[in-house]
């Protein structure tokens with residue numbers, strides 16, 4: 001079943017729909033596919049219900065959310081993998097006779113489709129155009145099907161090529177002789193003004209992060225939060241659906257940050273359970289557990305607002321574990337804790353470029369820089385990383401991580417079936 005699941009990350013909406021339908025068709029007594037609403041571009045928001053239907057659906061449930069962030073396509077694969085393993089491993093009297101798994105592998109179908117069909121960089125979606133000068137809008141300029149990075153040579157540029165690797169840039173120092181560059185995404189500039197072009201110009205359109213749009217701990221000061229809690233239609237649909245299913249006892253959100261197991265800040269009475277869940281995740285998945293509000297060392301001390309895990313805890317009285325399935329850096333052997341503490345947002349991805357050089361048979365996520373005649377900027381260089389490809393682990397690595405996610409999912413459900421957990425998980 002779904003034999004080619006881990007063959008490619010880049011699954012269009014139609015392909016995803018076909019895979020979900022294949023799974024439901026193969027296990028009619030155990031898997032149901034439904035559409036809980038439509039995306040802003042009219043795509044189905046698909047949900048898989050996995051349980052033993054013959055023993056009813058009024059059972060405690062676990063909710064799994066994947067790919068709320070457009071370029072984090074691994075979540076779709078890992079969620080489908082959990083669904084197929086649950087069905088394939090079913091035995092009478094097993095977990096599916098006692099629990100329901102609601103699995104939404106792709107809660108942002110439009111964004112995921114955009115990144116699967118033209119891999120680039122997008123958080124969740126874009127709002128209206130702003131009138132800022134030099135607003136960058138990503139696209140594929142050179143027709144290779146990817147949106148990568150763009151370098152504009154400029155005597156005032158802050159970056160130069162690293163002497164250590166031909167693909168990597170570093171901040172210039174007094175001793176560097178140039179050439180110097182400004183870096184930005186491969187794309188077109190709105191309200192173009194060459195004289196004021198900065199390194200990494202602002203986005204041309206409002207940046208929306210659907211994992212900052214949830215009520216409970218929402219705040220206007222949060223970048224990407226949207227105009228109000230639940231202002232994103234797809235987030236509202238998901239919220240309404242969750243609220244209509246009070247049998248849900250806990251949740252898992254699948255993302256593609258540095259491989260880790262993230263647990264929200266909780267009240268003291270829940271800390272012991274949350275710590276036990278964290279160490280279980282470390283054992284099963286092999287990534288470190290991180291507790292509370294995690295931030296990059298370079299960020300100010302401010303927690304992110306409007307996240308789904310905080311919403312689950314404060315508004316739905318249940319625990320949501322966020323599993324960061326990892327990036328190419330993790331597949332290249334970089335350590336998550338160390339990655340979080342790299343001070344410089346421009347830190348060159350040494351491990352990845354070295355792995356690519358040593359293993360040319362592996363799919364690339366960082367590309368050679370090539371000259372291109374840009375319609376506004378003249379001669380530029382296109383190349384470097386493609387963020388969608390960079391954001392996911394190598395697929396054989398992802399397959400191993402997903403197997404751990406499945407084992408974790410089972411244990412999380414067994415906990416609430418035994419009245420163990422946080423909040424409503426104890427009300428069995």
Ligand SMILES: [Zn+2]
Nearest residue numbers: 069072255256
């Ligand atoms: Zn994410």
